[in-house]
Amino acid sequence: xxxxxxxxxxxxxxxxxxxxxxxxxxxxxxxxxxxxxxxxxxxxxxxxxxxxxxxxxxxxxxxxxxxxxxxxxxxxxxxxxxxxxxxxxxxxxxxxxxxxxxxxxxxxxxxxxxxxxxxxxxxxxxxxxxxxxxxxxxxxxxxxxxxxxxxxxxxxxxxxxxxxxxxxxxxxxxxxxxxxxxxxxxxxxxxxxxxxxxxxxxxxxxxxxxxxxxxxxxxxxxxxxxxxxxxxxxxxxxxxxxxxxxxxxxxxxxxxxxxxxxxxxxxxxxxxxxxxxxxxxxxxxxxxxxxxxxxxxxxxxxxxxxxxxxxxxxxxxxxxxxxxxxxxxxxxxxxxxxxxx
Amino acid sequence: xxxxxxxxxxxxxxxxxxxxxxxxxxxxxxxxxxxxxxxxxxxxxxxxxxxxxxxxxxxxxxxxxxxxxxxxxxxxxxxxxxxxxxxxxxxxxxxxxxxxxxxxxxxxxxxxxxxxxxxxxxxxxxxxxxxxxxxxxxxxxxxxxxxxxxxxxxxxxxxxxxxxxxxxxxxxxxxxxxxxxxxxxxxxxxxxxxxxxxxxxxxxxxxxxxxxxxxxxxxxxxxxxxxxxxxxxxxxxxxxxxxxxxxxxxxxxxxxxxxxxxxxxxxxxxxxxxxxxxxxxxxxxxxxxxxxxxxxxxxxxxxxxxxxxxxxxxxxxxxxxxxxxxxxxxxxxxxxxxxxxxxxxxxxxxxxxxxxxxxxxxxxxxxxxxxxxxxxxxxxxxxxxxxxxxxxxxxxxxxxxxxxxxxxxxxxxxxxxxxxxxxxxxxxxxxxxxxxxxxxxxx
Numbered sequence: 001x002x003x004x005x006x007x008x009x010x011x012x013x014x015x016x017x018x019x020x021x022x023x024x025x026x027x028x029x030x031x032x033x034x035x036x037x038x039x040x041x042x043x044x045x046x047x048x049x050x051x052x053x054x055x056x057x058x059x060x061x062x063x064x065x066x067x068x069x070x071x072x073x074x075x076x077x078x079x080x081x082x083x084x085x086x087x088x089x090x091x092x093x094x095x096x097x098x099x100x101x102x103x104x105x106x107x108x109x110x111x112x113x114x115x116x117x118x119x120x121x122x123x124x125x126x127x128x129x130x131x132x133x134x135x136x137x138x139x140x141x142x143x144x145x146x147x148x149x150x151x152x153x154x155x156x157x158x159x160x161x162x163x164x165x166x167x168x169x170x171x172x173x174x175x176x177x178x179x180x181x182x183x184x185x186x187x188x189x190x191x192x193x194x195x196x197x198x199x200x201x202x203x204x205x206x207x208x209x210x211x212x213x214x215x216x217x218x219x220x221x222x223x224x225x226x227x228x229x230x231x232x233x234x235x236x237x238x239x240x241x242x243x244x245x246x247x248x249x250x251x252x253x254x255x256x257x258x259x260x261x262x263x264x265x266x267x268x269x270x271x272x273x274x275x276x277x278x279x280x281x282x283x284x285x286x287x288x289x290x291x292x293x294x295x296x297x298x299x300x301x302x303x304x305x306x307x308x309x310x311x312x313x314x315x316x317x318x319x320x321x322x323x324x325x326x327x328x329x330x331x332x333x334x335x336x337x338x339x340x341x
Numbered sequence: 342x343x344x345x346x347x348x349x350x351x352x353x354x355x356x357x358x359x360x361x362x363x364x365x366x367x368x369x370x371x372x373x374x375x376x377x378x379x380x381x382x383x384x385x386x387x388x389x390x391x392x393x394x395x396x397x398x399x400x401x402x403x404x405x406x407x408x409x410x411x412x413x414x415x416x417x418x419x420x421x422x423x424x425x426x427x428x429x430x431x432x433x434x435x436x437x438x439x440x441x442x443x444x445x446x447x448x449x450x451x452x453x454x455x456x457x458x459x460x461x462x463x464x465x466x467x468x469x470x471x472x473x474x475x476x477x478x479x480x481x482x483x484x485x486x487x488x489x490x491x492x493x494x495x496x497x498x499x500x501x502x503x504x505x506x507x508x509x510x511x512x513x514x515x516x517x518x519x520x521x522x523x524x525x526x527x528x529x530x531x532x533x534x535x536x537x538x539x540x541x542x543x544x545x546x547x548x549x550x551x552x553x554x555x556x557x558x559x560x561x562x563x564x565x566x567x568x569x570x571x572x573x574x575x576x577x578x579x580x581x582x583x584x585x586x587x588x589x590x591x592x593x594x595x596x597x598x599x600x601x602x603x604x605x606x607x608x609x610x611x612x613x614x615x616x617x618x619x620x621x622x623x624x625x626x627x628x629x630x631x632x633x634x635x636x637x638x639x640x641x642x643x644x645x646x647x648x649x650x651x652x653x654x655x656x657x658x659x660x661x662x663x664x665x666x667x668x669x670x671x672x673x674x675x676x677x678x679x680x681x682x683x684x685x686x687x688x689x690x691x692x693x694x695x696x697x698x699x700x701x702x703x704x705x706x707x708x709x710x711x712x713x714x715x716x717x718x719x720x721x722x723x724x725x726x727x728x729x730x731x732x733x734x735x736x737x738x739x740x741x742x743x744x745x746x747x748x749x750x751x752x753x754x755x756x757x758x759x760x761x762x763x764x765x766x767x768x769x770x771x772x773x774x775x776x777x778x779x780x781x782x783x784x
Contacts, residue, residue, distance in 0.1 A: 041676060041679065042754030043698060044675040045703070046353070049762070050712065050762055052761070103710065144712065287719075
């Protein structure tokens with residue numbers, strides 16, 4: 001082990017590899033562990049670190065990923081690889097320019113991004129979206145931990161607006177090559193048609209790659225919450241608020257607002273609430289503000305789904321609330337410390 | 342089974358690792374040939390040196406006399422001659438003069454049977470003065486002079502007196518051993534305390550990971566029909582802290598910036614109670630203390646009664662040295678202790694343990710960016726927002742940090758323990774507090 005580390009050091013010192021110092025540092029961190037020891041207390045620390053955080057998130061995403069590949073074919077795997085490569089190049093380029101270690105947050109972003117695309121999306125769209133997401137969603141703000149918006153959603157938003165035809169017109173049905181224009185939410189909007197709840201749960205309806213197999217999403221989400229990598233407050237308040245507002249809306253205007261159970265299971269809501277709204281960086285850090293964040297996400301989702309031209313509002317609601325996150329935290333802190341005094 | 346009580350907010354569960362030493366009886370550590378006795382071993386003003394180089398001192402002789410109310414005496418742990426006065430750094434950052442005593446001559450106490458002294462007709466005031474003279478301080482690590490703590494402001498009523506045998510820090514077992522081996526002494530010390538404070542109720546707090554100690558204390562109380570309520574507590578760090586243990590026992594919360602006496606309570610560590618017994622009943626000043634030498638890198642962990650002033654290196658040697666190269670050596674517990682940078686650092690009144698930790702135990706990691714996961718907020722036992730405080734201190738906004746509760750921070754280390762990004766949160770708090778106090782002094 002020691003010898004290997006020395007070898008790595010020696011290689012890193014070569015002139016040829018000078019510009020790639022960041023890559024070597026990261027490699028060393030991954031293979032040999034940390035290089036620094038603090039002198040201060042606490043002298044023992046918990047066995048958790050960012051890499052492990054990200055690993056847990058990826059494990060939680062596995063059911064959705066595997067079901068995506070099973071449902072829509074091997075092309076999905078290709079899309080995931082394309083996303084990793086494109087986002088990875090941007091990430092490494094920034095690490096080299098900044099002379100910093102490569103950050104791990106990208107591992108999750110690179111996997112989530114293809115999962116929220118329609119299965120028919122061309123590879124070049126994946127490449128463009130992933131690169132834009134990592135670049136404008138994260139790196140311009142200073143990298144992991146400093147970004148305001150969820151990078152995967154920034155990528156998705158960009159391709160949705162730039163290539164509307166590709167992104168919303170054609171949806172592949174699982175286990176077949178048949179193309180349909182109607183996701184469950186779209187068919188409700190155009191024809192007031194409700195899809196069966198069992199079909200929604202098992203994923204035999206059209207939708208984005210990762211969002212259709214909802215049992216897997218629920219399992220992954222519960223795993224995330226049990227491991228405390230995702231805070232339960234956000235998904236719970238998000239889903240509860242969607243249920244509440246769609247119930248009220250459905251009572252008042254049944255032809256515009258879909259009933260609560262259908263709303264909870266349709267579209268990208270479960271995926272968004274479990275894996276995207278819970279992104280710790282872009283969601284509030286106070287416990288109280290997490291409830292506010294989730295609640296408002298739910299309200300915005302229902303409003304967009306019911307009253308706008310778009311059929312799905314999860315992406316917009318999370319991005320919108322990401323922008324409000326610092327503000328929510330600011331005011332919650334103000335109220336909290338005023339009462340404490 | 343009844344659910345054991347604990348404090349409600351925050352807290353962490355670091356690996357206990359007490360099995361390394363908890364079954365080993367207390368042994369006398371060997372006497373150092375050169376004792377280095379710092380004159381500032383307590384909170385408050387340092388003692389004033391009353392010996393000079395070349396003087397012959399006896400065991401337990403006063404070598405530093407208390408200056409002012411918040412100060413206690415320092416005594417020579419060994420008989421011998423004063424070799425030099427040295428300026429040393431203690432691991433907690435205190436710079437102090439230290440008296441170096443070379444061992445020579447005969448012991449007055451060691452190896453001799455000791456008579457108990459009649460103390461019943463001493464008044465509370467006399468007893469408190471005796472504490473100060475005998476150098477009694479809180480032995481849990483804070484080293485706050487006990488006679489100050491036991492002088493509640495006029496008009497306040499002491500409802501609870503709590504004997505703190507929680508010992509929530511991992512590795513440490515010295516208090517555990519004291520409860521098993523010195524139980525008679527502890528309860529004798531309690532009688533002295535009852536005379537001074539006259540509490541309405543006495544509580545004895547022990548964490549549930551010490552079942553033998555709970556059993557021993559309970560059966561002692563039963564046999565002697567003592568009015569003491571033994572309270573086993575659910576294991577959680579930092580329960581040994583005064584505020585947390587009171588919350589767990591009584592459900593009352595010490596107000597921000599307040600003292601336990603504000604809710605009618607006084608808390609003392611078992612080690613302190615034992616020291617009180619020795620001071621009052623045996624007229625023995627605080628010149629030795631129980632401590633645990635442990636950690637993955639120590640060959641034979643042990644619980645020792647070591648003389649104040651014994652160099653760390655000697656105690657480690659006595660425990661068989663290192664079985665592997667330690668990554669760091671810590672004085673005190675792993676959560677709140679201080680790194681030892683010099684192996685000649687002496688044991689002081691507040692040293693509850695000496696730990697030599699391996700790399701696998703400390704699990705250090707490089708610092709990465711904060712991902713605002715909120716773990717630090719969930720575990721802070723005081724309900725502070727460590728992330729925000731750290732950020733404010735980092736941005737030099739000390740005023741803002743104090744407003745957000747910086748001065749309430751006890752530096753218990755829970756936030757630093759859980760932080761997945763390994764941000765030195767505690768160090769930030771410490772720095773911020775120091776700078777704030779300095780600024781306030783200037784103003």
